[in-house]
Amino acid sequence: MPIDTQVAGKIRSVNPASGEVLGEIECASDNEVLAAVQRARVAQPQWAEVGLRGRIPVLREFQTKLHGRKSEIAAAITREAGKPLAEALVTEVSVVLDAARFLIDHAWGLLRDQPVPHGNLATKLKRGRLIREPHGVIGIISPWNYPFSIPATETLAALVAGNAVVLKPSELTPVVALALASLLYAAGVPKDVFQVVIGEGPTGAALMRSAIDKLVFTGSVGTGKRIAAAAAERLLPVVLELGGKDPMLVLDDADVDVASSAAVWGAFVNAGQACLSVERCYVHRSLYEPFVKACAEKAARLRVNDGMDANTDVGPMIHERQVRIVEAHVEEAKSQGARVLVGGTRLPALGVNFYAPTVLADVTHEMRIMREETFGPVLPIMAFDDEQEAVRLANDSVYGLAASIWTRDRKRGERIAGRIHAGTVMVNDVISCFGISEAPHGGLKASGIGCTHGPFGLDEMVRKKYLDVDLTPGIKKVWWHGYGGSFRQQMEGFLDWQFGRGWGERVRGALRAAGVLRRKRL
Numbered sequence: 200m201p202i203d204t205q206v207a208g209k210i211r212s213v214n215p216a217s218g219e220v221l222g223e224i225e226c227a228s229d230n231e232v233l234a235a236v237q238r239a240r241v242a243q244p245q246w247a248e249v250g251l252r253g254r255i256p257v258l259r260e261f262q263t264k265l266h267g268r269k270s271e272i273a274a275a276i277t278r279e280a281g282k283p284l285a286e287a288l289v290t291e292v293s294v295v296l297d298a299a300r301f302l303i304d305h306a307w308g309l310l311r312d313q314p315v316p317h318g319n320l321a322t323k324l325k326r327g328r329l330i331r332e333p334h335g336v337i338g339i340i341s342p343w344n345y346p347f348s349i350p351a352t353e354t355l356a357a358l359v360a361g362n363a364v365v366l367k368p369s370e371l372t373p374v375v376a377l378a379l380a381s382l383l384y385a386a387g388v389p390k391d392v393f394q395v396v397i398g399e400g401p402t403g404a405a406l407m408r409s410a411i412d413k414l415v416f417t418g419s420v421g422t423g424k425r426i427a428a429a430a431a432e433r434l435l436p437v438v439l440e441l442g443g444k445d446p447m448l449v450l451d452d453a454d455v456d457v458a459s460s461a462a463v464w465g466a467f468v469n470a471g472q473a474c475l476s477v478e479r480c481y482v483h484r485s486l487y488e489p490f491v492k493a494c495a496e497k498a499a500r501l502r503v504n505d506g507m508d509a510n511t512d513v514g515p516m517i518h519e520r521q522v523r524i525v526e527a528h529v530e531e532a533k534s535q536g537a538r539v540l541v542g543g544t545r546l547p548a549l550g551v552n553f554y555a556p557t558v559l560a561d562v563t564h565e566m567r568i569m570r571e572e573t574f575g576p577v578l579p580i581m582a583f584d585d586e587q588e589a590v591r592l593a594n595d596s597v598y599g600l601a602a603s604i605w606t607r608d609r610k611r612g613e614r615i616a617g618r619i620h621a622g623t624v625m626v627n628d629v630i631s632c633f634g635i636s637e638a639p640h641g642g643l644k645a646s647g648i649g650c651t652h653g654p655f656g657l658d659e660m661v662r663k664k665y666l667d668v669d670l671t672p673g674i675k676k677v678w679w680h681g682y683g684g685s686f687r688q689q690m691e692g693f694l695d696w697q698f699g700r701g702w703g704e705r706v707r708g709a710l711r712a713a714g715v716l717r718r719k720r721l
């Protein structure tokens with residue numbers, strides 16, 4: 200029996216492998232969410248005032264503290280989200296340590312004022328400057344599948360830029376969010392500058408209605424659309440990191456052994472519950488049979504068990520309702536002619552949330568398993584005949600998060616990457632782009648708006664103010680009122696001077712334009 204995660208006014212955190220109740224946490228009421236945001240508003244100016252000189256040492260301290268508690272945090276992630284301990288370390292703790300490193304090293308350069316040189320001769324006597332200011336209070340709503348690395352990377356970027364943060368984590372992983380809070384407080388982040396509000400969807404909706412200045416949302420397309428509609432009402436800027444149906448293209452010159460290992464890792468890491476998972480695989484017909492065979496053999500060797508066991512390759516899914524989605528997709532594909540090479544069943548002996556790593560062959564593009572996000576341990580594989588068809592199939596999706604191309608010819612891979620509609624295309628790798636702190640992470644089409652991570656992700660955490668300083672404060676501008684009869688000719692001369700073709704026209708233009716200096720202005 201699935202364990203109920205809801206009790207009146209409380210969230211019950213449950214270990215998805217064992218069903219053990221990890222804790223019961225009070226939900227924030229709507230009023231408490233609004234109050235948390237108000238406290239954040241009051242605290243934020245002082246945090247901004249501290250400057251990078253004060254905030255970067257706090258990030259450094261956070262990094263040190265996280266490094267010191269890496270095993271404990273990884274274990275907390277595994278207990279609450281189910282993924283193997285090794286994955287908790289590699290795809291969560293390590294990603295956050297490196298995100299901190301990136302911000303510590305680069306925030307100065309990326310957040311400093313930037314000169315805006317003017318090209319137009321009419322504005323040469325001004326100095327322009329771009330200033331990056333914090334938005335104020337950033338709301339973050341996060342999912343359960345990467346309960347540490349997603350909110351932590353977004354929070355660090357928001358904080359270093361001088362914002363306060365109110366985080367609404369997934370109701371399935373509140374304990375990990377509270378562990379993040381404890382690390383930040385221990386590092387010196389003031390209590391009101393980072394706050395966690397625990398609860399389900401309505402708590403997120405309350406955060407949307409509060410006085411936040413921007414929202415960074417990661418989750419499903421359905422919730423993302425609801426957030427976008429609510430944000431449009433009040434013109435709240437949002438970043439939306441949504442679902443994906445990432446294709447993997449295995450070209451005729453790919454290394455079958457390497458590519459099949461990548462497909463198996465890409466489809467089954469975190470039990471397939473990654474936004475960047477390999478959700479559909481297209482293989483050139485000449486490699487199809489050996490590739491499918493290799494994937495089936497490797498998937499069959501995966502050890503499925505509680506993630507706390509050091510030998511586990513694949514842990515449980517987060518919740519029984521996710522298992523039901525996977526089951527429905529697989530059963531429907533089977534009934535439409537897909538061949539199950541390995542898996543295709545629940546593993547009740549291990550627990551209600553376990554589903555066997557599943558490799559499907561002979562799938563078609565009409566099947567739901569190739570069109571909708573499955574978000575589980577399933578690798579559906581389909582053959583293609585030529586590059587054109589591979590690109591067409593990859594792009595035939597409402598999603599556009601990421602894609603991968605497998606080939607021994609790097610140039611060919613890069614050329615095809617240019618034709619794929621996705622926020623990220625990897626040539627000869629999968630998923631690891633999320634751990635590259637310098638790289639932006641974000642999707643096209645239904646996969647979202649805006650991005651997180653890297654310089655562009657940091658840029659989302661600041662608003663841009665253009666500062667214009669005139670260097671001739673005692674002089675009236677030539678374009679002000681008092682136009683008079685000759686003004687039109689003078690302006691035409693000015694345009695000829697700047698944009699005319701050939702020296703003759705430009706010099707004559709300059710002479711006519713010179714008259715404007717003698718013009719009387721109001």
Ligand code: NAD
Binds near residue numbers: 400403419420473642
């Ligand atoms: P979800 O949309 O169900 O929930 C995400 C968060 O939104 C949770 O905290 C939830 O409580 C909150 N929420 C739900 N209803 C809300 C509402 N009406 N208003 C405000 N907040 C609300 O998603 P999930 O099941 O937690 O996560 C899985 C999904 O997230 C998958 O689709 C996956 O692809 C996607 N995802 C995307 C990325 C990315 O970077 N693009 C990363 C991880 C996960």
